Amino acid sequence: MHATRESKAPYAVQSSRGRLHAEPEDPTRTPWQRDRDRIIHSRAFRRLQYKTQVFVFHEGDHFRTRLTHSIEVAQIARSLARRLRLDEDLAEALALAHDLGHPPFGHAGEEALDGVMRPWGGFDHNAQSLKHVTLLERRYAGFDGLNLSWETLEGLAKHNGPVRRPAPYLLRYNATHDLELASHASAEAQVAAIADDIAYNNHDLEDGIRARLFTLEEVAELPLPGRALEAVRAAHPEAPAGRAAPEMVRRVISAMIQDVAEETERRLAALKPASVEEIRAAPAPVVAFSPPMAAANAEVRAFLFDRMYRHFRVNRSTQKSKRVVQMLFSLLHGGPQMLPEEWRARAGEPGSAATAELVGDYIAGMTDRFALEEYRRLTDPHVGG
Known part of the structure; x- marks a missing residue:
């Protein structure tokens, strides 16, 4: 059931302050x-x-x-x-x-x-x-x-x-357009932020197992995933690793969501906010892991940092990727005449701050595939521009 204006909590965002450029309200959408x-x-x-x-x-x-x-x-x-x-x-x-x-x-x-x-x-x-x-x-x-x-x-x-x-x-x-940077954001924004943490770590565990950077058994040495895997194996003792791993991750995600919900409800009960403005003015976030879950999440993050993000295969890819970005920036910052026409028209002088910002925007918008293709176009004499 969707949280309507009537059913939403008083500390939820109730109405919008509007848009920088005024537009008529949409008749069918919030x-x-x-x-x-x-x-x-x-x-x-x-x-x-x-x-x-x-x-x-x-x-x-x-x-x-x-x-x-x-x-x-x-x-x-x-x-x-x-x-x-x-x-x-x-x-x-x-x-x-x-x-x-x-x-x-x-x-x-x-x-x-x-x-x-x-x-x-x-x-x-x-x-x-x-x-x-x-x-x-x-x-x-x-x-x-x-x-x-x-x-x-x-x-x-x-x-x-x-x-x-x-x-x-x-x-x-x-x-x-003042976004009131000194305060906390709404509880909705805090939910989006912690959802990012939950998804990121757990799905990297699954991708790391798929890439054979580490094994399911090694992940199970961590307390939180280990307990989840025990439950999976108790319910499905014959499940192969290819099914046990996503089952484990699914259970860890569910446990984290439940923990955040319960910890947030505890914080809300203590704060008793009557409006979103009281959420913004609170001395600390209201949406958070409990201390034990925060510690368990930190253990997962440390494991991924050591076993995945610093794995030699990932390190090789990282160094090659960094070189592509560095070379693209160097060439285009010093030679903005090589930018595509719509970007070149907005560039400043070669080497200037304005050109640096523009080139940064251009590179930031690239996909992996386009960045590699642009790198080849700019560095390989056998590839046409």
Whole structure:
């Protein structure tokens, strides 16, 4: 059952503060259903299909991409929002949009782009997500971006908590459209953020087993997945690893969702918020893991860091990916005349700060596949431009 305006909790978002560019209300959709639809129809969302998290897109058809991850995060966010009587549509829109700003090649691409852009303020994927939906998408005749609601923009900007040191673009945008960066975001945004954590770690466990970076038995040495696997084997003693692993992950996700719901209900009972403004003004997030689950999640994260993100196969891919991003930036920053026409028309002088920001936007929007193709076009004399 959807949380209607009557059934939503008083601390949920009840109504929208509107959009930067005024538009008539939609007769059939809430503001956040409209936001969700604009996000899904955006070019940046479609490109997530060919942006990967750990594995480059061509390594296998069944590894998660940014697109499948975003859909999985949205499913978890809706489940939590329903349990907590929040606005499901807002939570879903935020979950679907949270990765729009990620560059190609996952964390490797982000680290490389942040490194080359450090003299001009660095690169932050959260600020880049906001930039995509407020500036870089050019689908509408009356404005740049998607003209999303204030609540969706707020959630994108600060779903990880108050922003103490805003990235350059976020600082510029906030000067014209105040997102109240010093406060917490709505509970819906906090739900989207923790849904990202739940999906990310668990699905990396499943992908790591599939890629044979570690075994199901090694994962089972961790307390939380270990207990889940014991339950799977008790219920399905003959299940092969290919079925036991996703069953284990499914149970861990369910346990985490239940834990977040119960911990959040405890925090809400203590805070007794009567409005979303009291959620924003709270001294700490209201949506969170319990301390034992936070510790268990940290153990999973540490295992993945050691056994997956620093595996020699992933390291090789990481280094190659970083080199592609670094070379693309160097060539295009120093030679903006090589940019495609629509980008070249907006570039500044070679080597300038304006050109650095533009080239950063261009690279951040690339898929893994396009980045590799562009690298070949710019570096291989046998490949046409």
